[in-house]
Amino acid sequence: MSESLYTEIIIDEGKNPQNHGTIENPDISHHDSNPTCGDQITLQMSIKDELIADVKWHRHTEEGKTAEDRNKNCTICMACTSVLTQMIKGKDLDYARNLKKEELLSELGLEYLLKQSPIRIKCALLSLKVLKFGLYSYLAKKLKDSSSLDNLKEEAAHLY
Numbered sequence: 028m029s030e031s032l033y034t035e036i037i038i039d040e041g042k043n044p045q046n047h048g049t050i051e052n053p054d055i056s057h058h059d060s061n062p063t064c065g066d067q068i069t070l071q072m073s074i075k076d077e078l079i080a081d082v083k084w085h086r087h088t089e090e091g092k093t094a095e096d097r098n099k100n101c102t103i104c105m106a107c108t109s110v111l112t113q114m115i116k117g118k119d120l121d122y123a124r125n126l127k128k129e130e131l132l133s134e135l136g137l138e139y140l141l142k143q144s145p146i147r148i149k150c151a152l153l154s155l156k157v158l159k160f161g162l163y164s165y166l167a168k169k170l171k172d173s174s175s176l177d178n179l180k181e182e183a184a185h186l187y
């Protein structure tokens with residue numbers, strides 16, 4: 028692993044990740060993991076008037092053991108999750124739905140990972156994957172029509 032992975036923002040956000048915690052009765056809650064590294068994220072959102080009113084993330088699907096073991100996610104994963112949650116909080120669902128991996132990576136100075144590190148890119152983009160899948164399942168439930176659902180699945184499949 029190259030030391031240049033750890034830009035200043037990665038170190039800062041990784042040490043003190045924002046929006047860590049849980050939301051009671053979230054409108055969206057989605058969990059996924061990155062087996063090659065051991066990262067796990069549950070991302071929760073409450074939606075009000077098409078806006079992401081609140082967003083929190085934690086490691087586990089189970090209640091109770093969340094706060095203390097966030098550091099088991101790697102620094103890149105934590106930094107990206109922290110920055111992603113700050114980017115989408117207060118924004119509308121369309122913004123989150125259209126958010127591109129390049130935009131998240133450029134916030135962190137990590138665009139080069141796309142070409143150089145197929146393994147670390149999964150750490151960086153796990154949060155975005157969880158966001159998109161959570162969002163798509165929420166929208167699919169709301170739309171209740173199968174052609175829109177197919178389109179959403181198609182979109183989700185081409186994330187990265």
Ligand SMILES: [Zn+2]
Nearest residue numbers: 064101104150
């Ligand atoms: Zn990782």
